[in-house]
Amino acid sequence: xxxxxxxxxxxxxxxxxxVLVVARFSFGAGERGAVNAIRAEFGTGAAxxxxxxxxxxxxxxxxxAANLTDRHSDGSRGSFGLFLVGSLLTGLYMxxxxxxxxxxxxxxxxxxxxxxxxxxxxxxxxxAVVGPQLVRFxxxxxxxxxxxxxxxxxxxxxxxGVWLFAFxxxxxxxxxxxxxxxxxxxxxxxxxxxxxxxxxxxMVSYALMNLVMTSTPxxxxxxxxxxxxxxxxxxxxxxxxxxxSFFTGALIVRFGVERMISAGLLILAAAxxxxxxxxxxAHFSVALVLLGLxxxxxxxxxxxxxxxxxxxxxxxxxxxxxxxxxFGLVAxxxxxxxxxxxxxxxxxxxxxxxxxxxxxxxxxxxxxxxIWLALNSRPLxxxx
Numbered sequence: 589x590x591x592x593x594x595x596x597x598x599x600x601x602x603x604x605x606x607v608l609v610v611a612r613f614s615f616g617a618g619e620r621g622a623v624n625a626i627r628a629e630f631g632t633g634a635a636x637x638x639x640x641x642x643x644x645x646x647x648x649x650x651x652x653a654a655n656l657t658d659r660h661s662d663g664s665r666g667s668f669g670l671f672l673v674g675s676l677l678t679g680l681y682m683x684x685x686x687x688x689x690x691x692x693x694x695x696x697x698x699x700x701x702x703x704x705x706x707x708x709x710x711x712x713x714x715x716a717v718v719g720p721q722l723v724r725f726x727x728x729x730x731x732x733x734x735x736x737x738x739x740x741x742x743x744x745x746x747x748x749g750v751w752l753f754a755f756x757x758x759x760x761x762x763x764x765x766x767x768x769x770x771x772x773x774x775x776x777x778x779x780x781x782x783x784x785x786x787x788x789x790x791m792v793s794y795a796l797m798n799l800v801m802t803s804t805p806x807x808x809x810x811x812x813x814x815x816x817x818x819x820x821x822x823x824x825x826x827x828x829x830x831x832x833s834f835f836t837g838a839l840i841v842r843f844g845v846e847r848m849i850s851a852g853l854l855i856l857a858a859a860x861x862x863x864x865x866x867x868x869x870a871h872f873s874v875a876l877v878l879l880g881l882x883x884x885x886x887x888x889x890x891x892x893x894x895x896x897x898x899x900x901x902x903x904x905x906x907x908x909x910x911x912x913x914x915f916g917l918v919a920x921x922x923x924x925x926x927x928x929x930x931x932x933x934x935x936x937x938x939x940x941x942x943x944x945x946x947x948x949x950x951x952x953x954x955x956x957x958x959i960w961l962a963l964n965s966r967p968l969x970x971x972x
Contacts, residue, residue, distance in 0.1 A: 674739075702845065702892040703837030709888055710833030716826045771901050774909055782897035785961045786890045787910050789849055791917045792954040793886035796856060796947050799921040799928075800863070800879055801825060803943045804872065806929050810936020811867045821872050828880030836888050845893045849958060852886025857951050863944045867937055886954075 688708050722741055729737025777783050801822065808818040840848050859878035862871055898906045928946060929939035 702840035702888070705891050705895070706833045706835075706837030706840070706888050709836075709884070710830055713827070713830035713833070716830060771899070771905070774905065777898065777902065777906055777909065780897060781961050781964055782893055783906065785957045786894035786897065787913055788957045789853070789886055789954050790890035790894070790910060790914050792950045793852060793856065793883050793890065794914050795917040795921040796950055797829075797879055797883040797887075798918045799925050799946065800859070800943060801876070802922055802925040803929050803940065804876060806925075807867075807936050807940035807943070808872055810929075810939070813869065813872075817869060821869075821876050824873060825876035825880045828877040829884055830880075832881060832884045833888065836884055837892075839885075840889060840892055845889050845896075846958065846962065848885050849889035849893070850955075852882045852884070852889060853951055853955050853958070855882030855885065856947065858882070860944045860947045860951075864941060867940065 688711075723738050726737040726741040727735055730740065731737075772780070778787075804822060804825070805815075805818040808821065809815060836848070855878050859875045859882055862878060863875035865871060894906065894910055895903075924946070925943060928942045929936070931939075
């Protein structure tokens with residue numbers, strides 16, 4: 589007789605196979621581009637959600653898997669292995685999210701690229717609102733198994749994404765002509781000034797935003813504020829990150845990408861200055877809003893600069909290289925936030941000061957790279 593657990597496992601397993609098959613065929617023979625990474629991302633996300641949901645359910649109903657981590661008499665460790673596999677797939681799924689902004693530039697003219705990127709980033713505002721509500725209404729949907737419903741809901745959303753992008757008519761890069769110059773190698777691309785500066789700015793802006801944002805709840809609670817107050821400050825920060833996206837592209841078109849990046853870096857510096865000037869609720873709130881706004885201008889500007897500095901044939905190579913560098917530094921910043929908060933004087937205020945002082949050398953490096961680009965570009969403009 590098939591129990592509820594095995595029936596659920598069979599149904600979810602069939603869903604995983606269906607999603608992965610559709611994702612595989614959506615690639616198409618010889619097709620390349622950011623859209624393909626997104627298709628694979630949705631399939632991987634669906635598989636990850638299903639695996640973690642099964643792990644939670646098995647830990648609840650399997651007597652040999654009383655919870656995810658307990659070691660049992662036969663040496664097994666519950667469903668923790670499946671939970672880890674699902675978490676690994678979740679990481680792979682998250683790593684491809686950055687390609688949304690690059691996919692938005694496929695098939696649009698250069699004059700519209702900045703707006704397309706900013707509109708896609710603006711959609712993060714909707715996800716920031718809908719995501720927590722979805723978790724709220726689905727966490728206990730498969731009670732008494734906690735969180736399983738939320739992971740199944742995430743899997744369902746990703747399955748829908750697979751079908752949506754399977755029918756997207758994305759332009760394929762044209763094969764290079766016989767007499768076309770060869771695509772540049774990775775080292776040649778990195779040595780291209782606009783690509784190098786765009787990558788540096790993107791790395792610095794995203795890493796510093798993550799460093800300060802991750803430290804904020806710890807600092808606020810350590811300074812005596814309640815957890816709901818910290819949550820409100822972070823919510824305001826997220827709003828400042830994504831709401832300006834609806835007009836950032838227009839500002840880039842009007843004032844130029846270099847000026848917008850400069851404004852973003854200056855606003856990030858202002859966020860650090862406000863944070864260092866006090867630890868009241870107003871200081872935290874203003875600093876985090878400025879942090880979100882500065883990230884928006886600098887990161888979207890850097891992305892727009894990057895997409896204008898390579899040929900369509902080089903897009904996949906440049907985009908992958910850029911996001912590897914950006915999110916690699918973000919991971920380091922996430923780890924560093926805990927160290928700075930816990931190893932800088934012993935109290936939350938000292939740790940918060942250390943976090944914000946750590947922004948200075950990186951902002952100087954990014955600003956210096958932008959000035960270097962402007963100085964190197966001036967002779968080229970004067971000779972035209």
